[in-house]
Amino acid sequence: MTIQAKRPEIERFKMRTKPFQLEETVPGSFFFQGLAGGMLAGFILVVAIACSEEQPPRYWLIPLTPVYMVMGSILGVIKATLMWGTYRVTKIQLRAPARVAIATACVGLIALAVGLKSGIVDEKQFAIGVGIGLLTALPVALLVGSSVKPWELFTFGSIANSKNRNRSGSRSVLASIGTLPLRFLSIIWLGFWILDFACDRKRQIGSLNTDVVFAVPLIYLLSSAYVSFRSPGKIVLLVTGLAINIPIGFIAFYSDTIKAEVHLDEGLLTIINSCNWFLIAWGLFLIARLAVRTRKAMPANIPTDALGKTGIASEHHCLGSRFLAWQQRVTT
Numbered sequence: 170m171t172i173q174a175k176r177p178e179i180e181r182f183k184m185r186t187k188p189f190q191l192e193e194t195v196p197g198s199f200f201f202q203g204l205a206g207g208m209l210a211g212f213i214l215v216v217a218i219a220c221s222e223e224q225p226p227r228y229w230l231i232p233l234t235p236v237y238m239v240m241g242s243i244l245g246v247i248k249a250t251l252m253w254g255t256y257r258v259t260k261i262q263l264r265a266p267a268r269v270a271i272a273t274a275c276v277g278l279i280a281l282a283v284g285l286k287s288g289i290v291d292e293k294q295f296a297i298g299v300g301i302g303l304l305t306a307l308p309v310a311l312l313v314g315s316s317v318k319p320w321e322l323f324t325f326g327s328i329a330n331s332k333n334r335n336r337s338g339s340r341s342v343l344a345s346i347g348t349l350p351l352r353f354l355s356i357i358w359l360g361f362w363i364l365d366f367a368c369d370r371k372r373q374i375g376s377l378n379t380d381v382v383f384a385v386p387l388i389y390l391l392s393s394a395y396v397s398f399r400s401p402g403k404i405v406l407l408v409t410g411l412a413i414n415i416p417i418g419f420i421a422f423y424s425d426t427i428k429a430e431v432h433l434d435e436g437l438l439t440i441i442n443s444c445n446w447f448l449i450a451w452g453l454f455l456i457a458r459l460a461v462r463t464r465k466a467m468p469a470n471i472p473t474d475a476l477g478k479t480g481i482a483s484e485h486h487c488l489g490s491r492f493l494a495w496q497q498r499v500t501t
Contacts, residue, residue: 207245
């Protein structure tokens with residue numbers, strides 16, 4: 170039976186994949202999921218605080234963001250451990266909607282208890298507090314027990330293969346190292362840009378619209394981060410990379426002139442000063458992606474032992490080959 174004939178069986182296996190299924194192949198994955206979810210929750214908390222305040226204290230809120238993220242990661246690991254322990258004891262596997270519903274109920278009860286104890290009567294402030302609590306609880310609830318693999322943040326990612334219309338990866342350490350600078354630089358500056366805009370939403374830069382000023386760097390940073398995980402074909406990647414970095418090279422070359430003639434706020438000034446770093450990171454990224462020899466990626470979320478059990482691990486795993494292998498073992 171060919172692999173194509175086994176496709177319905179593969180799809181049925183994917184549909185049977187449940188929360189914490191990843192624990193069977195990667196022990197301790199819940200720990201890293203809670204760690205990543207907690208760090209994301211800490212960042213969301215800072216953004217929510219900045220958006221809820223009329224005049225956010227930018228001078229200390231942004232520098233303390235890593236502290237909030239570290240504290241969130243600790244709480245995320247604790248919450249993930251409790252969720253994993255509950256699953257091990259009760260054997261009840263909760264889907265994402267159920268985890269979100271439980272997190273919402275817990276946040277609501279905690280907020281109600283705090284409100285009653287502190288005597289808060291301002292309904293607006295109470296609603297804002299509940300909303301912030303819910304936003305910070307969702308990342309851990311969604312990540313822990315899912316198929317998300319946080320350690321893939323440090324892997325090569327994938328490249329689209331135009332010949333057979335699939336995606337290929339690479340095990341090359343040098344290729345992964347060449348990918349990481351652009352990925353982390355984009356993610357870090359993306360977080361900074363969102364925080365800077367949240368802390369200074371009322372700014373006006375010349376005659377430019379504030380939304381446009383915010384959106385252009387945001388799109389560039391999002392695109393740079395995305396292609397480091399899932400890149401298009403090599404030719405498309407080369408053309409796209411050169412096209413979007415031409416303005417960055419222009420800004421980097423004439424940065425001194427731009428800063429002298431145009432009044433810029435601190436956030437945009439910081440972005441402009443980092444243009445040279447983005448050009449270097451993009452150069453390393455393109456070299457790593459274009460030079461590496463990729464291999465066909467394995468189907469996601471399907472353990473190797475499960476593939477063997479369903480008879481789809483190899484195209485040559487037919488009944489005759491298995492019988493011959495068994496006969497050889499018996500005769501020897």
